[in-house]
Every structure is written in structure tokens, then in C-alpha cells.
Amino acid sequence: MLRRLSHYHRGTAAAARLSAAFRCVSTGSLTITEPLNFWAGQRKPGQKGHKEHVYEPATGRILCHLEPCGAAEVNQAVEAAKKAFINWSKLSGMERGRVMIEAAHLIEGKREEIAEMEVVNNGKSITEARLDVDSARLCIEYYAGLASTLAGQHVQLPGGSFAYTCREPLGVCAGIGAWNYPFQIAAWKSAPALACGNSMVFKPSPVTPVTAAMLAEIYAKAGAPEGLFNVVQGGQETGSLLCQHPDVAKVSFTGSVPTGRKVLKPVTLELGGKSPLLIFKDSDLENAVKGALMANFLSQGQVCSNGTRVFVQRDIFPEFVSEVVKRTQAIEIGDPLLESTRMGALVSRSHLHKVLGFVEQAKKEGATVLCGGEPFVPSHPKLRGGFYMTPCVLGDCRDEMTCVKEEIFGPVMSVLSFETEEEVLRRANDTTMGLAAGVFTRDVRRAHRVVEQLKAGSCFINNYNITPVEVPFGGFKTSGIGRENGQVTLEYYTQLKTVYVEMGDVENCTLD
Numbered sequence: 001m002l003r004r005l006s007h008y009h010r011g012t013a014a015a016a017r018l019s020a021a022f023r024c025v026s027t028g029s030l031t032i033t034e035p036l037n038f039w040a041g042q043r044k045p046g047q048k049g050h051k052e053h054v055y056e057p058a059t060g061r062i063l064c065h066l067e068p069c070g071a072a073e074v075n076q077a078v079e080a081a082k083k084a085f086i087n088w089s090k091l092s093g094m095e096r097g098r099v100m101i102e103a104a105h106l107i108e109g110k111r112e113e114i115a116e117m118e119v120v121n122n123g124k125s126i127t128e129a130r131l132d133v134d135s136a137r138l139c140i141e142y143y144a145g146l147a148s149t150l151a152g153q154h155v156q157l158p159g160g161s162f163a164y165t166c167r168e169p170l171g172v173c174a175g176i177g178a179w180n181y182p183f184q185i186a187a188w189k190s191a192p193a194l195a196c197g198n199s200m201v202f203k204p205s206p207v208t209p210v211t212a213a214m215l216a217e218i219y220a221k222a223g224a225p226e227g228l229f230n231v232v233q234g235g236q237e238t239g240s241l242l243c244q245h246p247d248v249a250k251v252s253f254t255g256s257v258p259t260g261r262k263v264l265k266p267v268t269l270e271l272g273g274k275s276p277l278l279i280f281k282d283s284d285l286e287n288a289v290k291g292a293l294m295a296n297f298l299s300q301g302q303v304c305s306n307g308t309r310v311f312v313q314r315d316i317f318p319e320f321v322s323e324v325v326k327r328t329q330a331i332e333i334g335d336p337l338l339e340s341t342r343m344g345a346l347v348s349r350s351h352l353h354k355v356l357g358f359v360e361q362a363k364k365e366g367a368t369v370l371c372g373g374e375p376f377v378p379s380h381p382k383l384r385g386g387f388y389m390t391p392c393v394l395g396d397c398r399d400e401m402t403c404v405k406e407e408i409f410g411p412v413m414s415v416l417s418f419e420t421e422e423e424v425l426r427r428a429n430d431t432t433m434g435l436a437a438g439v440f441t442r443d444v445r446r447a448h449r450v451v452e453q454l455k456a457g458s459c460f461i462n463n464y465n466i467t468p469v470e471v472p473f474g475g476f477k478t479s480g481i482g483r484e485n486g487q488v489t490l491e492y493y494t495q496l497k498t499v500y501v502e503m504g505d506v507e508n509c510t511l512d
């Protein structure tokens with residue numbers, strides 16, 4: 001059961017006295033001691049003698065320890081999920097939906113607590129973390145509603161006979177998460193899977209293991225059978241054990257292209273991108289600038305669909321760049337738990353160095369840093385060990401540069417100019433990836449003409465990086481297979497059974 005912060009030790013007695021109406025956690029004060037694995041209805045330890053540090057990105061200090069799961073623990077979690085599947089899959093959609101709606105209510109009641117845990121473990125701002133929790137809740141509500149609508153077809157056959165199809169769940173599904181939206185990814189994967197009658201074993205990123213265990217407790221408290229949603233912690237080895245487990249029927253994976261390529265089975269692959277954002281001279285400039293910021297600096301730039309190649313038509317290039325730089329420089333960086341913060345910490349020290357390395361490489365290849373791209377040290381002493389950088393805009397970029405070709409997954413925007421629609425489409429599509437793309441223009445015909453030719457799974461017209469859970473999200477080309485969210489996802493968590501029903505006598509062609 002999820003007890004309100006009872007298993008989290010806060011640094012000061014004063015902090016402990018704060019009521020729910022106030023901030024419960026302050027940056028640098030939280031330590032988590034409860035085990036982070038969860039199966040068969042309980043938190044569980046991992047492999048004996050194995051412990052890995054988990055950090056608080058805002059301060060760089062150790063937040064907790066993760067006990068990775070080996071083969072024995074993964075087996076136990078899968079066994080628990082197999083048992084839960086037997087009864088869960090026999091419930092009606094309405095019955096499954098009811099449990100899920102209760103889970104959504106519990107999430108609503110714990111919005112602040114979950115958001116705070118996400119901030120403490122991921123480094124993103126509290127403002128964004130709350131929206132992530134809302135998205136998780138909405139996704140569970142949405143699929144709770146769809147659970148009772150799962151249906152097949154009735155097909156008439158000659159002589160009054162007929163056939164029908166129905167959608168059946170697959171069994172135990174594995175979910176593998178990335179670190180940029182830890183709680184939201186766990187919900188986006190579990191909600192459609194559970195709605196369809198499956199059970200799930202979820203493995204979060206080892207960098208952000210905390211909130212998936214909270215989700216497991218919430219499902220359990222909502223009335224889900226023991227073992228319906230389980231969490232195994234660990235990295236590559238645990239992920240591989242889970243994906244290759246013979247009793248796992250499907251894997252839904254969110255992560256990088258190289259890792260995605262290693263995962264085999266019927267899969268949903270939500271992978272990386274290097275998405276283009278096209279800004280035409282007839283755009284509403286104010287909206288286009290805001291769109292470019294949304295496309296690059298949400299979650300410290302750690303968003304898979306980010307439009308990091310910003311192509312701007314030559315006529316408005318100088319005006320656009322000067323406005324984007326001005327707004328980027330005004331982004332408030334700092335303690336992610338403060339309401340005023342708009343950009344928190346990157347997820348880890350090694351990731352920060354990697355992102356800064358991309359900026360250095362860009363300079364070597366001839367790009368100009370128009371702003372940012374430096375390590376940032378907040379003034380408060382407790383944040384000095386945190387993983388911050390200033391959001392960066394790169395000018396003088398060329399299509400062949402590393403910063404324009406490779407996913408950086410940090411707050412680094414490359415701006416490029418273009419002359420014609422035909423030219424920008426060719427350059428925008430010149431990538432092996434195809435997760436998302438955006439276009440800003442006031443010309444509705446141009447908007448649709450351009451979107452029709454963009455080779456990307458999620459296209460935005462006059463906005464960027466919005467993800468309503470009712471619409472499918474996923475990539476073309478190497479950016480993925482399948483979709484998350486929307487009705488279509490029900491097809492990825494079910495298999496279609498066809499039943500032929502003879503209403504007359506059997507005509508046996510082998511007799512007479």
C-alpha cells in the first residue's frame with residue numbers, strides 16, 4: 001500500500017511537519033529506503049549483495065539504492081503476472097475499467113506527492129512533473145473507458161452460418177521505460193495493456209526507478225489482483241532477461257534506437273528522433289518562437305519528439321533568431337521544486353557531460369553558440385553538485401554537422417535557414433529517424449501540403465510537443481514500431497480471434 005511519504009525519510013523534523021497543502025519535499029532533503037521492486041502485491045528486494053546508486057539530479061547526492069533483479073527475481077515477477085492474468089483476463093471490460101478508474105482517482109489524490117518524487121529523481125521542474133502525472137492519470141482514465149468497448153466483428157456466411165472475431169489479450173506484457181518521463185511512461189504502457197486484459201512486468205530506467213513502484217502500489221490499492229502490475233529494477237541485463245523470458249508475450253519498449261534494435265519479439269518500439277520544425281515566413285512569429293521553445297526545452301530538452309532541427313525561412317531568419325535567443329536566455333534555471341523554475345537539472349552527470357560534449361563538437365564543426373551551452377551552477381549551495389546547463393541555441397549550422405544529424409537529448413536547438421518549400425522538405429526528411437515534425441504557417445493549404453510530405457509519425461501544425469492521450473503517438477522509419485495512446489493501441493495489446501459457426505450440417509467432401 002502507498003503510505004503518504006511514510007517510507008521516505010526527510011532531512012528535517014520541520015519538513016516532516018509540513019502539511020499536504022505545502023511542499024512536502026525540499027530539494028536535497030529526501031532519502032528513500034524502501035525496496036523499489038514490486039511483485040505479487042508487495043515491494044521486494046532484488047538480488048542479494050547487489051546495490052546501485054540512484055542520484056538526485058538537482059543536487060548530485062545519492063537519493064537511494066536500487067537492487068537490480070536477476071533471473072530468479074524476474075522469474076518471480078513473471079510468475080506473479082501469469083497468475084494475475086488468469087482472473088483479470090476473464091473480467092468484463094467494465095470490471096477492469098472500474099479498477100483502473102479507481103487507480104486514476106488515487107493518482108489524482110496523490111498528484112503532488114508523485115510529482116515531487118518525479119522531480120527528486122528526474123530533475124525536471126515541478127510544473128512539468130505535475131503535467132506528467134496528469135497525463136498518466138488521463139491515460140488510465142481513457143483506457144478504463146475503452147476497456148468495455150473492445151469488440152470484434154460479426155460476419156455473415158451462407159446458410160445462416162456466420163463467423164465472428166473477438167479481441168483477446170496476449171498474456172504477460174513487458175514494459176521497458178526510459179528516464180525522461182518515468183511515471184508517465186509506466187502509465188502509457190500499463191493502461192492499454194491492463195484495459196485489454198493483460199498483466200504487466202515493467203522495468204523502469206535504472207536512473208529513475210522511484211515512481212514506477214508508486215504506480216504499482218496505486219494499482220494494488222485500487223483493487224488490482226496481486227501480480228497484475230509488477231516492477232523489476234535493473235539495467236540492460238534485467239531488461240534483456242525480461243524481454244527474452246519465454247512467458248512474456250509482448251514487449252513495449254521506450255528508449256534509444258540502438259537499444260531498441262536489440263529487443264526482439266512482437267514489440268512496440270518508441271525510440272529516438274531528430275525531428276524537424278519548419279517555420280515559414282508567413283507564420284505568426286510570436287507563436288513560432290513559443291513553438292520552437294516548446295519543441296526544444298521541455299524537460300531540459302530530454303523529450304524524444306523534440307524538434308531540434310529548426311528550419312526558418314530566410315526572410316524572417318534574423319528576427320526569429322534574435323527573439324528565440326532572447327526568450328531562451330530568459331528561461332529560469334534552478335531548483336526544480338520551486339514554482340518559478342522553468343528548467344531543472346539534467347538526469348545525470350554523465351548525460352550532462354554528453355550533452356555539453358555535443359556543444360563542443362558543434363563548435364569544432366563550425367557552429368556558433370548564440371546562447372547557452374555552458375554548465376550552470378545555481379547560487380544555492382545545496383544545488384552546487386547538481387547537473388545543470390544553460391539552454392543552448394546554435395547558429396551557422398549545416399545539415400551534415402553532428403549537432404544536426406544526431407539526437408542530443410538535451411537543451412540544444414540548431415537553427416538553419418531555408419529558401420523554398422521543396423528544399424526544406426527534402427532536408428527535413430533527410431534522416432533515418434521519423435518520430436515527429438512540425439510546421440508553422442498561416443497558409444492552411446501549405447500546412448497540409450507540407451505535413452503530407454513529412455516522413456514522421458506525429459506531425460504538428462502551428463504547435464509542438466502536445467500529447468493528448470486520445471491520439472496515437474509514435475514514429476516512422478527507425479524511430480519505432482507501433483503506437484502509444486489512442487484507440488489503435490488496443491490492437492497492439494490484443495490478438496484477433498476468428499470463430500466460424502456452422503448453423504447447418506457438415507458437408508463432408510471426403511464422404512459420398
Ligand SMILES: NC(=O)c1ccc[n+]([C@@H]2O[C@H](COP(=O)([O-])OP(=O)(O)OC[C@H]3O[C@@H](n4cnc5c(N)ncnc54)[C@H](O)[C@@H]3O)[C@@H](O)[C@H]2O)c1
Binds near residue numbers: 181258
Ligand atoms: N519515442 C518515444 O516515445 C520515446 C519516449 C521517451 C524516450 N525516448 C528515447 O529514449 C532515449 C533516452 O532514454 P534512455 O537513455 O533511457 O534509453 P536506453 O535505450 O538507454 O534505455 C531504455 C531502457 O532500456 C533498458 N535496456 C537497456 N538495454 C536493454 C536490453 N538489452 N534489453 C532490454 N532493455 C534494455 C534500459 O535499462 C532502460 O530501461 C532517447 O533516445 C529518447 O528519444 C523515446
Ligand SMILES: O=CCc1c[nH]c2ccc(O)cc12
Binds near residue numbers: 180303465
Ligand atoms: O519523450 C517522448 C514521449 C513523450 C512523453 N511526454 C511527452 C510530451 C510531449 C511530447 O512531444 C512527447 C512526450
